[in-house]
Amino acid sequence: MNGIPLELGLVLSAVLFVLGLIGVMVRRNLIMILMSLEVMLNATGLAFIVAGSRWGQADGQIMFLLILTLAAAEVGVGLGLALQIFHRFQTLDADSVNEMQG
Amino acid sequence: MNSNQFIALAPILIIAGAAVVTMLIIAIRRNFVLINCVSACGILLSLLAVGLIWQANPVQATSLIRVDGYALFYTALLLLTGLSVIGLCYDYFKARTGENEELFVLLLTALLGAVVLVSSSHFASFFIGLETLSISLFVLISYTINRQNSLEAAIKYLILSGVSSAFLLFGMALIYAQSGVLDFNGIGRYLMNQKDMNALVLSGVILIIAGVGFKLSLAPFHLWTPDVYEGAPSPITAFIATASKGAVFALLLRYFISAYNYSYLPFLTVLSVIAVLSILIGNLLALLQNNVKRLLAYSSIGHMGYVLVAFIAGGRIAPALVVESVTFYLVTYFITTIGAFGIISVLSTPQIEADDLSFYRGLFWRQPWLATIFTLMLISLAGIPLTAGFIGKFYIFASGADARLWGLLLTVIVGSGLGLYYYLRVVVVMSMNVEATAIEPVEPVQKRMSTTILAVLTLLLLWFGLYPGHLIESILLISNSLK
Numbered sequence: 001m002n003g004i005p006l007e008l009g010l011v012l013s014a015v016l017f018v019l020g021l022i023g024v025m026v027r028r029n030l031i032m033i034l035m036s037l038e039v040m041l042n043a044t045g046l047a048f049i050v051a052g053s054r055w056g057q058a059d060g061q062i063m064f065l066l067i068l069t070l071a072a073a074e075v076g077v078g079l080g081l082a083l084q085i086f087h088r089f090q091t092l093d094a095d096s097v098n099e100m101q102g
Numbered sequence: 103m104n105s106n107q108f109i110a111l112a113p114i115l116i117i118a119g120a121a122v123v124t125m126l127i128i129a130i131r132r133n134f135v136l137i138n139c140v141s142a143c144g145i146l147l148s149l150l151a152v153g154l155i156w157q158a159n160p161v162q163a164t165s166l167i168r169v170d171g172y173a174l175f176y177t178a179l180l181l182l183t184g185l186s187v188i189g190l191c192y193d194y195f196k197a198r199t200g201e202n203e204e205l206f207v208l209l210l211t212a213l214l215g216a217v218v219l220v221s222s223s224h225f226a227s228f229f230i231g232l233e234t235l236s237i238s239l240f241v242l243i244s245y246t247i248n249r250q251n252s253l254e255a256a257i258k259y260l261i262l263s264g265v266s267s268a269f270l271l272f273g274m275a276l277i278y279a280q281s282g283v284l285d286f287n288g289i290g291r292y293l294m295n296q297k298d299m300n301a302l303v304l305s306g307v308i309l310i311i312a313g314v315g316f317k318l319s320l321a322p323f324h325l326w327t328p329d330v331y332e333g334a335p336s337p338i339t340a341f342i343a344t345a346s347k348g349a350v351f352a353l354l355l356r357y358f359i360s361a362y363n364y365s366y367l368p369f370l371t372v373l374s375v376i377a378v379l380s381i382l383i384g385n386l387l388a389l390l391q392n393n394v395k396r397l398l399a400y401s402s403i404g405h406m407g408y409v410l411v412a413f414i415a416g417g418r419i420a421p422a423l424v425v426e427s428v429t430f431y432l433v434t435y436f437i438t439t440i441g442a443f444g445i446i447s448v449l450s451t452p453q454i455e456a457d458d459l460s461f462y463r464g465l466f467w468r469q470p471w472l473a474t475i476f477t478l479m480l481i482s483l484a485g486i487p488l489t490a491g492f493i494g495k496f497y498i499f500a501s502g503a504d505a506r507l508w509g510l511l512l513t514v515i516v517g518s519g520l521g522l523y524y525y526l527r528v529v530v531v532m533s534m535n536v537e538a539t540a541i542e543p544v545e546p547v548q549k550r551m552s553t554t555i556l557a558v559l560t561l562l563l564l565w566f567g568l569y570p571g572h573l574i575e576s577i578l579l580i581s582n583s584l585k
Contacts, residue, residue: 006279010279013272013275014272017268017272021265021268024261024265030257033261034261037261037264037268040268041264041267041271044268044271044275045271047272047276047279048271048274048275048278050275050279051275051276051279052278054282055282057282059226059278059284060275060278062226063225063226063271063274063275063278063284066226066230067271070229070233070237070267073233073237074233074237074240074260074264074267077237077240077241077260078240078257078261078264081240081244081253081256081260082257084253085253085257088253094257097253097254097257098254099250099254100251100254100328100329100332100333
């Protein structure tokens with residue numbers, strides 16, 4: 001493919017991936033954690049599309065569709081759990097949910 | 103797709119169909135016993151299909167799925183696991199209020215994911231199988247939503263599992279960017295023609311190892327394990343500890359062998375470090391636990407480290423021997439782990455989960471049979487002769503010694519020594535005097551289904567320990583089918 005070289009695309013997706021990872025580790029609000037997770041998953045999707053365009057194949061885009069499906073399913077369950085947690089603890093703070101130790 | 107491929111896919115299709123049928127029946131009529139029977143029948147049908155195609159030649163059904171002897175053996179193992187977990191769930195959830203029928207739908211979808219995982223020969227089916235399994239598990243873990251720890255365990259597992267999936271996918275993307283193929287054999291061909299080490303592929307495989315290491319709860323990625331084991335309902339814990347880990351391990355082995363990853367020595371170094379850490383951390387932290395579920399969680403981290411030793415040996419010895427030792431060890435690990443968590447789930451009541459060590463004080467006097475079975479399971483986990491666990495550990499030693507991995511074997515010996523201590527500690531607590539018990543003896547409830555399953559598991563444990571020949575023969579049949 002001509003235009004954007006492979007390395008640039010991969011570097012961009014790696015940067016997005018790391019930003020998402022930092023978000024998951026630093027944020028304490030469950031909704032924000034789930035959003036950062038989305039960023040990570042979409043960064044991998046971008047990497048797949050970049051790789052697919054290098055080889056001129058549709059496989060990368062198909063993988064991206066699969067990743068979107070996963071992200072939707074995961075967030076569906078995650079938000080359901082967040083709802084229940086809010087009912088129980090009256091907060092979405094990840095630290096106050098953390099009771100098991102050792 | 104021709105008819106041959108459809109026949110080869112029959113076990114997978116039947117499980118998928120059973121999940122749909124179960125869901126529809128729930129919509130028409132909610133009946134716990136009925137749903138339980140239907141899902142068990144689905145699994146039995148699928149087992150029957152596995153039996154019918156057992157002798158057939160390997161079939162590559164599209165580039166995604168390869169149904170060979172290896173896949174069928176693990177499919178059968180997973181289906182039997184699912185069957186026993188459904189049996190345990192029956193007794194565990196029967197007395198509980200609430201709508202417990204969907205549990206079986208989720209178990210079937212989790213099983214579907216695991217079965218796809220062991221037969222996949224492509225990154226896409228690897229990923230889809232893994233996520234079908236994981237997303238079903240999130241809901242299963244939080245199923246007893248009124249228990250304090252279930253929600254916490256589920257959300258922890260969900261977030262960490264999401265992160266690990268992202269690692270896994272990024273690794274796949276890097277390998278794809280470099281090689282242009284997504285199926286294992288294609289990657290194998292690419293790596294075989296590659297003279298030097300490639301940075302992208304190297305980091306890709308390391309990321310995949312990190313993602314898979316999370317699912318297997320190997321040492322630097324093990325933090326979720328004790329919390330999830332404690333928070334999930336006991337039969338589900340048994341499922342996570344066996345089916346989920348076993349399927350991922352079977353896939354990892356297939357990937358390493360067919361994608362020719364053993365030729366990259368840095369991977370084996372990384373894996374060796376992970377194995378040593380898992381064995382030491384798992385066994386050392388297990389010493390500190392007073393909760394039986396957490397104790398088993400840490401011990402399972404150690405056990406995954408042991409299997410990894412046999413796995414690493416594949417760098418130096420023939421793949422067939424690695425398949426043989428890993429499979430034997432996993433079979434024994436499945437039997438003992440389901441047995442141990444089965445005991446916990448039999449002793450649990452809707453009010454109290456029998457996971458505190460003080461609960462087991464004097465169990466030999468209150469329920470001698472259960473205590474005996476639990477003792478057998480624990481000494482098999484510790485690897486004492488006459489049980490299947492001993493033969494499994496023997497296999498680890500044999501393959502490790504063949505590959506001259508003396509450092510790793512030393513760690514296994516240290517780990518086993520520590521293991522002996524904390525397993526026997528539980529046995530000692532169970533044989534303590536009954537007068538010292540602080541807890542009122544619980545009204546014994548008839549749990550015929552679970553007791554039958556436990557009895558069968560015990561018989562298998564002794565059979566494979568005393569006459570391992572039968573199992574070894576059938577494993578030998580499959581160990582050459584991987585390519």
